[in-house]
Amino acid sequence: MSETQISHLSLRNPRSVVRKFQARPQHEGDGAVVRRSIGRFELKYYDPFLLLDEFSISAPAGFPDHPHRGFETVTYMLEGAVIHEDFEGHRGTIKAGDLQWMTAGKGIVHSEMPASQGTQKGLQLWINLSSKHKMIDPKYQELQGKDVAKVSKDGIQVRVIAGEAMGIRSPVYTRTPTMYLDFTLKPNAHLQQSIPPTWNAFVYILEGEGIFGNLKSPAAAAHHLLLLGTGDGLEAWNKSSKPLRFILVGGEPLGEPVVQFGPFVMNTQEEIDQTIEDFDSCSNGFEKAEHWRSQSMLGFEF
DSSP states (O other), rough: OOOOHHHHHOOSSSEEEEEEEEOOEEEEEEEEEEEEEBBTTTOOBBTTTTEEEEEEEETTOOOEEEEEEEEEEEEEEEEEEEEEETTSOOOEEETTOOOOEEEOOOEEEEEEEESSEEEEEEEEEEOOOOOTTTTSSSSSEEEEESEEEEEEEEEEEEEEEEEEEEEEOOOOOOOOOOEEEEEEETTTTTEEEOOTTEEEEEEEEEEEEEESTTTOOOOOEEEEEEEOOSSSSEEEEOOSSSSEEEEEEOOOOOOOOOOEEEEEESSSSHHHHHHHOOOOOOOOOOGGGGGOOOOOTTOOOO
C-alpha cells in the first residue's frame, strides 16, 4: 500500500478505549525506578504481552545479572544509554533511539546498566513466545536509531520498531506477530492507523496528551496505558498546543496457558519447575551461567 493511500486510510470500525491505567513509579532491579503498566496487579497479562516498563535509572542503579527463559525482551531507549552484556559474550551500548529485540528462548543471563552518569530512560516490553519457540536458542536483533524506519507526513512522525505504518516497514522479524510504532503528532494532527482485527493492541503515552478512539473520549496524558477494544485500527487526535508522543503496540494472541515465575515464562508448572532446576544446576541452556559475571558485577567503574 502506498504512503498516499495510508495517509487517507478510512477505518470502518475504529477501536475504542476499553480500559485506562496510570503507570505509577515503583522500584525494580537494583535501585531502578519503573512505571509498570502491563505485568502489574490490575493487568498481569495482555496476550501476548507480559510486561511493559517505562524505566529510569541513574548510576549505580540498574538491572544487574539476571536470567530469562520463554519470551522476548524489547528495549527501546528514549534518553541516555545502557550497556547490555550476557553470558554468551554479547556486549554493546543501546543509545537513545536504538532498539534491541532479544529472544531469550531457552535461556539467557544478562545485565542492563547505565552507560554514563545522569538519568537513562527507556521502554522495555516483554513479548511471550509460543510453546514451539520457548526453547529455541537465544537471538538478537539490534537497530541503531539512524537505521530505524521512519517517515513524517501531515503533522505525524512515526518510527516503525516492528510492523508497518505510513508505507514503511521495519526489518525486525517477530516470531510472535507484533507491531510496535512510535508516533509523534503535532498540534491539530489526526492519525488513522490500521491494526489487524484479531490482534490485541494498546497505546502508551510518553509525552503530551491526546484523544484516542473517538472525539468524544476524554483526553489522556503521559504515563497512561490505554487498552483498545475490537476493530480495524486506531484513530487519534492531538487537540492540545504541544506535541503528543505515544507508542501503539499490537500482537497476535497466542491463546496458550501462561505460567510465570519471575523472569521465567512457560506453559505449565512442570516446565517452570524444570526451568528452576536447569538454572540452579547451570544446565539445559544455562551452562555458561555458572562462571559468568558481568563487568558491572565485577566492579564496573564509569
